[in-house]
Amino acid sequence: VERTATAISEGDLSARINPKHVPKGLALATAFNTMAEKTETLLRSQKELLEAVSHELRTPLARIRFATDLIETAETDQERKSRLDSVDNATQRLDDLVGELLTYVRLESDAKLDQPETVELNDLFDQLVDIHGPLHEGIEFDIERVLPNVHVTADRRSIARAVGNLLSNAGRYAKTRVAIRAIQQRNGVLIQVDDDGVGIPEDDRAKVFDPFVRLTPGDGKGTGLGLALVYRIAKRHGGTVVAEESDMGGARFSLYVPNDME
Secondary structure, eight states, X not given: OHHHHHHHHTTOTTOOOOGGGOGGGHHHHHHHHHHHHHHHHHHHHHHHHHHHHHHHHHHHHHHHHHHHHHHTTOOSHHHHHHHHHHHHHHHHXXXXXXXXXXXXXXXXXTOOOOOOEEEEHHHHHHHHHHHHGGGSTTOEEEEEOSSSOOEEEEOHHHXXXXXXXXXXXXXXXXXXXXXXXXXXXXXXXXXXXXXXXXXXXXXXXXXXXXXTOOSSTTOOOSOSOHHHHHHHXXXXXXOEEEEEEOTTSSEEEEEEEESSOO
């Protein structure tokens, strides 16, 4: 045990106790190896996330630097304004990324969710569509009211973030229309967001919930953390989220939230 612990402390995260060498301490060896495995997985995930974040931060920073350099050579006020707008857009993207990242880290750290409360989902949908609808010109956002009132007991702030991210994602990829509905179920509620875009290939539907995964190379839409946050919010509520094929021809995201929060 001491030799293995020393190896791990010196950076060999793959070190494990061979149970055959400690037949009388099999339970201890098993518990130690389980702890070591979880530690290695956590550190590997953090390293991968840090590498991904570093890559994502470079893009808006490079745009800001490039546009700032060009401002000095602008020959007209219109040209100067255009380059300032480019700086502003890149700064906003950077701010959005940092905000999503802080939320992601908070959820990963097992920080407590807010006190659960009764959330009326149709009212929440109205508020979120008012926020996200104007950001996607030419896209119609429809709230399909399956029932007059659909309630769930949950952390309102987290559920609003999850549904908002789903609406934002759908708005980016839709051709003309996004639809959202809430279906009351026996022990919780099912929230579905559909779009009429190109959809997601079946083999890629689980991947979209990983941080910074983009199915189209060079696709700079969003922060790369939106769906990863939805997945973690669902998990923290004891629920699920899956990507499916929509009857509208695009993608459907189905978020199930049970009423009995853990």
